[in-house]
Amino acid sequence: MLDPFSDKAKRLVKEEFGGITELLLIIPSYVGIDQALERVLWVKSGEMPRDLLEMGDIQDLLTFYALLGALAFSPYGIEMELVKEANSRIYAKRLRRAGRISGTATELRTVDAGEIPSRDRTILERTHHHELPPDERDKLRLRYKIHLGKFLELWEGSLKEVYIREGYVYLTTEQALKLWEKSFERNFERAVNLLYEVRDELPSYYLQLYERLGEIAREYFKERLERMGSAEAGLLRFELFPPCVKIALGGVPAGLRNYAITVLLTSFLSYARLCPSPSRRDVRIRDCVGDLSVVEKEILPVIIEAGNRCSPPLFEDQPHEVKNIWYHLGFGLTDKPRLEDSGNSTWYFPPNCSKIRANAPQLCKPDRHCRNIKNPLTYYLRRLYIESRKGKQSTEGGENG
Structure with missing residues (x-):
């Protein structure tokens, strides 16, 4: 397989397995966890095993999607970066060996003889x-x-670097590979985003695989993690919030108040601050913190302020709604929560974008980062990931300078 996101791969998944969901359900019966991890274990040494390059199409898709299923538990973390890097290099090397890049998801075509003027x-x-x-x-x-x-x-360089004629861009092999790599990266993130929405339906095999991936990724990125610190739970980055959350923070009219503040803002802020990449949906706040100070000092005040910006102010108009906030945080209907009460009710996960559009369309004002995003928390995780990549490049640039 030269590209797991090509039309050929899509047909194979549909015809042989009935679709992605069905494929994910049968993978545990055919692919051992150690077998799937072989696709990433080689990156530390840099020596790519020959059997990875010569793997048959079916086995290739099974092992590749095994890793994607594991990433559904952490769509933007070092695990994803490891899997994306390793597999991008595997497929890029296969493309070089095949001597052709046409037939991939990039929609590249080979240039016919005489198509470019001889003078050019x-x-x-x-x-x-x-x-x-x-x-x-x-x-x-x-x-x-x-x-x-x-x-x-897909292109991030200057148009001066390429030859353009009659609505088409003509590329060298290296330029085409560069374009393919960007296409692979985007398709990869899109696929992980989609699987994030069905992770609760996946067999325990994928969580076990994700945990093993985490061990390998932490070792592989050990120096960077020590240099940059953990990017998991941390101070909220308001500038990276999705548009719907920013609108809720600014205050909304009476008809939107309860949904925007109690449903969306409470769930988003609490997960974004305490547990941005929960490994399961039934996680409790006490699984993530040792006391309630971070909730009381960093999360609740933001929710109260946003509620007071509403018209009319939510908590002046409905003072009992504070109890509902704690209920949505998983402490039951109370205004005097204790950490041990965590789990008395469900800690509500942020609603998907489709539910926000259906229940509060005034909150949904997509920006360019919303593309292929299915949940506000995924938006935030992706923005954090992009920022961490910028930080990494800046640090490496300083070290090389």
């Missing part, structure tokens, strides 16, 4: 520069093309 080819490919070794001239050959609209969705 002479300039771009330096065909008359005989001082260049043959392999260097070969690297300059424009072998692939892609529609400009699709190209702009």
